[in-house]
Protein backbone atom coordinates (compact mmCIF):
# COMPACT_ATOMS: atom_id res chain seq x y z
CA UNK A 1 0.00 0.00 0.00
CA UNK A 2 2.88 2.41 0.77
CA UNK A 3 6.14 2.84 -1.14
CA UNK A 4 9.52 2.12 0.46
CA UNK A 5 10.28 5.85 0.50
CA UNK A 6 7.03 6.61 2.36
CA UNK A 7 7.81 3.93 4.97
CA UNK A 8 11.39 5.25 5.27
CA UNK A 9 10.27 8.84 5.90
CA UNK A 10 7.48 7.64 8.22
CA UNK A 11 9.73 5.45 10.40
CA UNK A 12 12.74 7.82 10.29
CA UNK A 13 11.23 11.27 9.77
CA UNK A 14 13.73 14.04 9.00
CA UNK A 15 13.54 17.53 10.54
CA UNK A 16 11.06 16.87 13.33
CA UNK A 17 11.07 19.59 15.97
CA UNK A 18 10.92 23.34 16.44
CA UNK A 19 13.18 26.29 15.52
CA UNK A 20 13.65 28.94 18.20
CA UNK A 21 13.25 32.48 16.87
CA UNK A 22 12.12 31.10 13.51
CA UNK A 23 11.93 33.53 10.55
CA UNK A 24 8.48 32.21 9.74
CA UNK A 25 5.99 29.80 11.31
CA UNK A 26 2.99 28.28 9.57
CA UNK A 27 0.22 26.36 11.31
CA UNK A 28 -2.55 24.71 9.32
CA UNK A 29 -5.40 22.31 10.01
CA UNK A 30 -6.87 19.62 7.83
CA UNK A 31 -10.64 19.97 7.59
CA UNK A 32 -11.02 16.40 6.36
CA UNK A 33 -9.44 14.66 9.35
CA UNK A 34 -8.96 17.35 12.00
CA UNK A 35 -5.20 16.95 12.08
CA UNK A 36 -2.78 19.83 12.55
CA UNK A 37 0.70 20.66 11.28
CA UNK A 38 3.24 23.37 12.10
CA UNK A 39 6.30 24.28 10.02
CA UNK A 40 9.23 26.43 11.20
CA UNK A 41 11.56 28.16 8.70
CA UNK A 42 14.96 29.72 9.27
CA UNK A 43 15.65 32.11 6.37
CA UNK A 44 18.95 33.99 6.03
CA UNK A 45 19.55 37.59 4.81
CA UNK A 46 19.81 36.39 1.19
CA UNK A 47 16.38 34.79 1.33
CA UNK A 48 17.76 31.24 1.46
CA UNK A 49 15.99 28.66 3.64
CA UNK A 50 18.76 27.48 5.93
CA UNK A 51 16.66 25.22 8.11
CA UNK A 52 13.14 23.85 8.26
CA UNK A 53 11.45 21.78 10.97
CA UNK A 54 7.95 20.42 11.49
CA UNK A 55 5.57 19.06 14.11
CA UNK A 56 2.34 17.25 13.41
CA UNK A 57 -0.39 15.24 15.04
CA UNK A 58 -1.23 13.82 11.62
CA UNK A 59 -0.97 10.30 10.28
CA UNK A 60 1.93 8.43 8.73
CA UNK A 61 1.29 9.98 5.32
CA UNK A 62 1.39 13.47 6.85
CA UNK A 63 4.65 12.63 8.63
CA UNK A 64 6.25 11.19 5.48
CA UNK A 65 5.21 14.08 3.22
CA UNK A 66 6.36 16.69 5.75
CA UNK A 67 9.66 14.94 6.21
CA UNK A 68 10.22 14.91 2.44
CA UNK A 69 8.92 18.47 1.95
CA UNK A 70 11.28 19.89 4.59
CA UNK A 71 14.18 18.10 2.90
CA UNK A 72 13.13 19.56 -0.47
CA UNK A 73 12.88 23.21 0.66
CA UNK A 74 16.14 23.31 2.61
CA UNK A 75 18.78 25.34 0.74
CA UNK A 76 16.19 26.80 -1.63
CA UNK A 77 15.15 30.43 -2.17
CA UNK A 78 11.64 31.54 -1.25
CA UNK A 79 10.62 31.54 -4.92
CA UNK A 80 11.91 28.01 -5.38
CA UNK A 81 10.27 26.83 -2.15
CA UNK A 82 6.88 28.09 -3.36
CA UNK A 83 7.18 25.62 -6.25
CA UNK A 84 7.52 22.62 -3.92
CA UNK A 85 3.92 21.51 -4.35
CA UNK A 86 2.33 18.48 -2.75
CA UNK A 87 2.44 16.90 -6.21
CA UNK A 88 6.24 17.29 -6.26
CA UNK A 89 6.48 15.88 -2.75
CA UNK A 90 4.29 12.88 -3.62
CA UNK A 91 6.40 12.19 -6.71
CA UNK A 92 9.58 12.32 -4.61
CA UNK A 93 7.94 9.69 -2.35
CA UNK A 94 6.96 7.44 -5.31
CA UNK A 95 3.28 8.18 -4.73
CA UNK A 96 0.60 7.88 -2.07
CA UNK A 97 -2.73 6.01 -2.07
CA UNK A 98 -5.59 8.31 -3.21
CA UNK A 99 -7.23 8.22 0.25
CA UNK A 100 -4.10 9.83 1.74
CA UNK A 101 -3.62 12.67 -0.76
CA UNK A 102 -5.39 15.13 1.56
CA UNK A 103 -2.72 14.40 4.20
CA UNK A 104 0.03 15.51 1.84
CA UNK A 105 -1.62 18.92 1.46
CA UNK A 106 -0.82 19.77 5.08
CA UNK A 107 2.92 20.13 4.38
CA UNK A 108 2.46 22.32 1.29
CA UNK A 109 -0.05 24.57 3.07
CA UNK A 110 2.07 24.86 6.20
CA UNK A 111 5.17 25.82 4.16
CA UNK A 112 3.17 28.46 2.30
CA UNK A 113 1.78 29.78 5.59
CA UNK A 114 5.29 29.96 7.07
CA UNK A 115 6.55 31.85 3.97
CA UNK A 116 3.64 34.31 4.30
CA UNK A 117 4.46 34.75 7.96
CA UNK A 118 8.07 35.55 7.01
CA UNK A 119 6.98 37.98 4.26
CA UNK A 120 4.65 39.83 6.62
CA UNK A 121 7.43 40.26 9.17
CA UNK A 122 9.89 41.63 6.60
CA UNK B 123 -7.36 20.80 21.71
CA UNK B 124 -5.77 17.63 23.18
CA UNK B 125 -5.52 16.61 26.85
CA UNK B 126 -2.16 16.22 28.60
CA UNK B 127 -2.65 12.45 28.69
CA UNK B 128 -3.26 12.32 24.93
CA UNK B 129 -0.09 14.35 24.28
CA UNK B 130 1.86 12.14 26.71
CA UNK B 131 0.78 8.90 25.00
CA UNK B 132 1.32 10.47 21.55
CA UNK B 133 4.86 11.70 22.24
CA UNK B 134 5.88 8.66 24.35
CA UNK B 135 3.72 5.83 23.05
CA UNK B 136 3.82 2.63 25.11
CA UNK B 137 4.03 -0.86 23.60
CA UNK B 138 4.96 0.05 20.02
CA UNK B 139 6.32 -2.91 18.10
CA UNK B 140 5.65 -6.52 17.21
CA UNK B 141 5.47 -9.79 19.17
CA UNK B 142 7.12 -12.81 17.58
CA UNK B 143 4.94 -15.93 17.63
CA UNK B 144 2.03 -13.88 18.98
CA UNK B 145 -0.99 -15.80 20.34
CA UNK B 146 -3.26 -13.52 18.32
CA UNK B 147 -2.82 -10.79 15.70
CA UNK B 148 -5.50 -8.33 14.64
CA UNK B 149 -5.23 -6.01 11.64
CA UNK B 150 -7.93 -3.45 10.89
CA UNK B 151 -8.36 -0.54 8.51
CA UNK B 152 -10.18 2.73 9.00
CA UNK B 153 -12.56 3.40 6.12
CA UNK B 154 -12.84 7.08 7.01
CA UNK B 155 -9.15 7.99 6.68
CA UNK B 156 -7.52 4.90 5.14
CA UNK B 157 -5.26 4.25 8.12
CA UNK B 158 -4.26 0.81 9.33
CA UNK B 159 -3.50 -0.69 12.73
CA UNK B 160 -2.10 -4.03 13.89
CA UNK B 161 -2.24 -5.40 17.43
CA UNK B 162 -0.22 -8.37 18.72
CA UNK B 163 -1.28 -10.30 21.85
CA UNK B 164 0.71 -12.73 23.96
CA UNK B 165 -1.78 -14.83 25.97
CA UNK B 166 -0.66 -17.43 28.51
CA UNK B 167 -2.18 -20.87 29.28
CA UNK B 168 -4.55 -19.33 31.86
CA UNK B 169 -5.97 -16.90 29.29
CA UNK B 170 -4.17 -13.88 30.73
CA UNK B 171 -2.82 -11.25 28.33
CA UNK B 172 0.85 -11.12 29.25
CA UNK B 173 1.95 -8.69 26.56
CA UNK B 174 0.40 -6.51 23.89
CA UNK B 175 2.09 -4.45 21.18
CA UNK B 176 0.85 -2.31 18.29
CA UNK B 177 1.90 -0.74 15.00
CA UNK B 178 -0.02 1.90 13.11
CA UNK B 179 0.23 4.34 10.25
CA UNK B 180 -2.53 6.38 11.89
CA UNK B 181 -2.56 9.87 13.35
CA UNK B 182 -1.67 11.10 16.82
CA UNK B 183 -5.10 10.19 18.17
CA UNK B 184 -4.74 6.63 16.86
CA UNK B 185 -1.27 6.37 18.42
CA UNK B 186 -2.45 7.73 21.79
CA UNK B 187 -5.55 5.51 22.00
CA UNK B 188 -3.59 2.39 21.00
CA UNK B 189 -0.89 3.18 23.54
CA UNK B 190 -3.50 3.55 26.30
CA UNK B 191 -5.54 0.53 25.12
CA UNK B 192 -2.51 -1.78 25.17
CA UNK B 193 -1.72 -0.58 28.70
CA UNK B 194 -5.31 -1.28 29.76
CA UNK B 195 -5.51 -4.85 28.40
CA UNK B 196 -2.15 -6.03 29.76
CA UNK B 197 -2.63 -8.41 32.71
CA UNK B 198 -6.34 -8.85 31.95
CA UNK B 199 -8.28 -11.98 31.03
CA UNK B 200 -9.84 -12.26 27.58
CA UNK B 201 -13.30 -11.54 29.03
CA UNK B 202 -12.02 -8.42 30.77
CA UNK B 203 -10.13 -7.28 27.66
CA UNK B 204 -13.32 -7.48 25.58
CA UNK B 205 -14.77 -4.83 27.91
CA UNK B 206 -11.98 -2.34 27.12
CA UNK B 207 -14.10 -0.30 24.73
CA UNK B 208 -12.97 2.81 22.88
CA UNK B 209 -15.19 4.76 25.30
CA UNK B 210 -13.17 3.42 28.25
CA UNK B 211 -9.93 4.25 26.46
CA UNK B 212 -11.08 7.80 25.67
CA UNK B 213 -12.10 8.30 29.29
CA UNK B 214 -8.68 7.11 30.45
CA UNK B 215 -7.18 9.73 28.12
CA UNK B 216 -9.46 12.52 29.44
CA UNK B 217 -11.31 12.69 26.14
CA UNK B 218 -10.70 13.33 22.45
CA UNK B 219 -12.11 15.99 20.09
CA UNK B 220 -15.25 14.69 18.29
CA UNK B 221 -13.49 14.73 14.89
CA UNK B 222 -10.94 12.19 16.21
CA UNK B 223 -13.32 9.69 17.79
CA UNK B 224 -13.23 7.49 14.68
CA UNK B 225 -9.44 7.15 15.15
CA UNK B 226 -9.95 5.67 18.61
CA UNK B 227 -12.07 2.87 17.13
CA UNK B 228 -9.01 1.39 15.43
CA UNK B 229 -7.52 0.18 18.73
CA UNK B 230 -10.74 -1.41 19.98
CA UNK B 231 -11.37 -3.15 16.66
CA UNK B 232 -7.79 -4.37 16.38
CA UNK B 233 -7.85 -5.84 19.91
CA UNK B 234 -11.14 -7.62 19.17
CA UNK B 235 -9.69 -8.93 15.89
CA UNK B 236 -6.59 -10.21 17.72
CA UNK B 237 -8.77 -11.93 20.36
CA UNK B 238 -10.81 -13.59 17.57
CA UNK B 239 -7.58 -14.70 15.92
CA UNK B 240 -6.48 -16.27 19.23
CA UNK B 241 -9.87 -17.96 19.75
CA UNK B 242 -9.84 -19.45 16.24
CA UNK B 243 -6.36 -20.89 16.80
CA UNK B 244 -7.34 -22.50 20.11
Ligand code: FES
Nearest residue numbers: 033035058059103
Ligand atom coordinates in the same frame (compact mmCIF):
# COMPACT_ATOMS: atom_id res chain seq x y z
S1 FES C 1 -5.48 11.35 8.25
FE1 FES C 1 -5.11 13.32 9.09
S2 FES C 1 -3.22 13.87 8.23
FE2 FES C 1 -3.58 11.92 7.44
